[in-house]
Amino acid sequence: MLIVVAPGQGAQSPGFLEPWLEDPDFAQRLGWLGTVADLDLVHYGTKADAETIRDTAIAQPLLVATGLVAALALFPHPADAFGKIGAVAGHSVGELTAAAGARAITAEQAMVLVRERGRAMARAAEATPTGMTAVLGGDADEVLAVLERHGLTPANVNAAGQVVAAGTTEQLQALADDPPAKARLSPLSVAGAFHTEHMAPAVDVMASLARGVSTHDARIPVISNADGTVVHDGRDVVRRIVRQVANPVRWDLCQETMTDLGVTGILEMPPAGTLTGIARRALKGVETFALKTPDQLDDARAFCEKHGESAHLDTSPTWRLLVSPTKGTFVRAEGAGEAASFAPETSIGVVRARREETPVNAPYGGSVVEWLVEDGDLVSPGQPLLRLHPDGVA
Numbered sequence: 326m327l328i329v330v331a332p333g334q335g336a337q338s339p340g341f342l343e344p345w346l347e348d349p350d351f352a353q354r355l356g357w358l359g360t361v362a363d364l365d366l367v368h369y370g371t372k373a374d375a376e377t378i379r380d381t382a383i384a385q386p387l388l389v390a391t392g393l394v395a396a397l398a399l400f401p402h403p404a405d406a407f408g409k410i411g412a413v414a415g416h417s418v419g420e421l422t423a424a425a426g427a428r429a430i431t432a433e434q435a436m437v438l439v440r441e442r443g444r445a446m447a448r449a450a451e452a453t454p455t456g457m458t459a460v461l462g463g464d465a466d467e468v469l470a471v472l473e474r475h476g477l478t479p480a481n482v483n484a485a486g487q488v489v490a491a492g493t494t495e496q497l498q499a500l501a502d503d504p505p506a507k508a509r510l511s512p513l514s515v516a517g518a519f520h521t522e523h524m525a526p527a528v529d530v531m532a533s534l535a536r537g538v539s540t541h542d543a544r545i546p547v548i549s550n551a552d553g554t555v556v557h558d559g560r561d562v563v564r565r566i567v568r569q570v571a572n573p574v575r576w577d578l579c580q581e582t583m584t585d586l587g588v589t590g591i592l593e594m595p596p597a598g599t600l601t602g603i604a605r606r607a608l609k610g611v612e613t614f615a616l617k618t619p620d621q622l623d624d625a626r627a628f629c630e631k632h633g634e635s636a637h638l639d640t641s642p643t644w645r646l647l648v649s650p651t652k653g654t655f656v657r658a659e660g661a662g663e664a665a666s667f668a669p670e671t672s673i674g675v676v677r678a679r680r681e682e683t684p685v686n687a688p689y690g691g692s693v694v695e696w697l698v699e700d701g702d703l704v705s706p707g708q709p710l711l712r713l714h715p716d717g718v719a
Contacts, residue, residue, distance in 0.1 A: 328586070329414075330591060342370030355391070364387075429547065520572060551568065553579045652676075658675075673687055689715055696710070
């Protein structure tokens with residue numbers, strides 16, 4: 326199975342788009358998305374210095390636009406992607422790239438959302454001096470205990486032995502003075518404490534915008550940063566992107582889901598390298614491909630052919646799919662098997678794993694077309710459970 330991932334802020338570097346912009350189609354598409362974002366992305370991707378593109382309001386739109394335009398270079402006919410990609414995921418702001426790539430939202434919607442996300446997060450970061458520090462190594466429980474003692478948030482849990490702490494500059498200094506045993510600290514060049522309570526004002530901005538976004542069921546399963554669950558309903562994809570701004574990125578759980586899905590190959594969109602590096606350490610035996618420059622496109626397509634298989638999320642204008650959010654045993658809600666229809670937000674059951682139960686609700690009302698699993702069946706992340714005919718559709 327092929328999974329395509331999109332990097333988050335910090336992956337950009339000065340001039341990284343120079344080779345890509347030699348292709349006039351790429352340049353025109355990037356220019357269009359730059360117009361939507363009200364930014365000269367061509368300039369920022371080629372001529373701007375590191376400090377300029379470190380600015381959250383510039384870096385985030387630049388990353389999302391790059392991923393989306395590169396996806397069109399990789400798959401000139403987007404329908405080809407739907408037959409090869411088993412799932413998508415994005416780290417932090419990369420979730421907007423993933424959501425648009427899966428067609429839960431449009432590229433233009435993604436650019437408006439990322440423009441306002443970047444601006445709102447930059448304003449929130451200005452309110453209090455904050456930052457982030459990578460904590461590498463050490464005992465996992467001790468690392469979390471030390472962060473809690475200093476009032477810090479584990480804003481990114483990327484893999485075993487790789488946690489990013491976030492908080493005020495005073496809290497980060499306390500961590501530097503009293504680090505976890507056998508851990509190495511590496512301050513990050515970011516503008517604030519992202520994915521913490523310090524970003525709450527940005528969540529309000531995003532939530533207001535999101536209410537006006539029309540969505541579609543994802544054509545490819547989206548693995549959520551929040552908890553590693555697979556999301557299919559476009560509205561849920563957007564809700565999670567909004568909440569993610571002030572909540573930790575659990576990339577470790579995303580990678581667990583990739584394993585549950587049976588991933589064999591991970592391709593990272595440009596500017597690539599960060600997420601494939603994590604995958605090489607955490608997902609032994611899984612092949613990776615870091616797409617950095619356009620001269621790699623033929624090799625990238627061959628990689629997709631080698632690992633690609635359809636996610637089997639057929640879409641139809643007359644019915645909708647409910648899918649399993651995680652791996653476990655599906656247990657129907659009482660009476661669900663006999664129900665002819667469900668009201669919006671009705672529980673259809675839970676997916677029961679060893680440590681927890683994950684509820685499965687029908688986010689929209691509709692009539693039952695067909696159950697695709699039985700009560701007590703083992704299910705995998707993203708596996709279709711039920712077809713519903715939405716209310717009001719002829």
